[in-house]
Amino acid sequence: MSKKEIPKEEFEELSEEIIGWAESYAEENDYKLNEDERQRNAVLKGLARNKIKFGERYCPCRIRSGDKEKDKEIICPCIFHRDEIEKEGNCHCYLFYAKD
Numbered sequence: 488m489s490k491k492e493i494p495k496e497e498f499e500e501l502s503e504e505i506i507g508w509a510e511s512y513a514e515e516n517d518y519k520l521n522e523d524e525r526q527r528n529a530v531l532k533g534l535a536r537n538k539i540k541f542g543e544r545y546c547p548c549r550i551r552s553g554d555k556e557k558d559k560e561i562i563c564p565c566i567f568h569r570d571e572i573e574k575e576g577n578c579h580c581y582l583f584y585a586k587d
Contacts (some may be wrong), residue, residue: 511581513583519585520582520583533548543562546580548579563580563582
């Protein structure tokens with residue numbers, strides 16, 4: 488399987504959209520985004536890559552099965568994030584955190 492080239496312009500545009508979405512989602516759900524810019528950007532870029540390559544914003548910290556129906560569970564925000572934030576203070580990807 489060949490690696491799909493992602494046009495830089497498309498990637499940057501989608502990355503900006505995802506950042507806006509993540510900020511809005513965090514605010515609406517009383518979360519905050521990871522304050523570590525490097526970690527936060529790595530996750531956001533992973534979401535953008537997955538959206539371009541696979542058509543969905545799959546969590547980059549989860550393994551896709553290839554079954555679109557099953558993989559719906561890991562579209563960010565995944566079905567696990569609320570429980571993880573409640574129990575651990577952050578989601579598995581370290582994108583969303585509970586507010587102090």
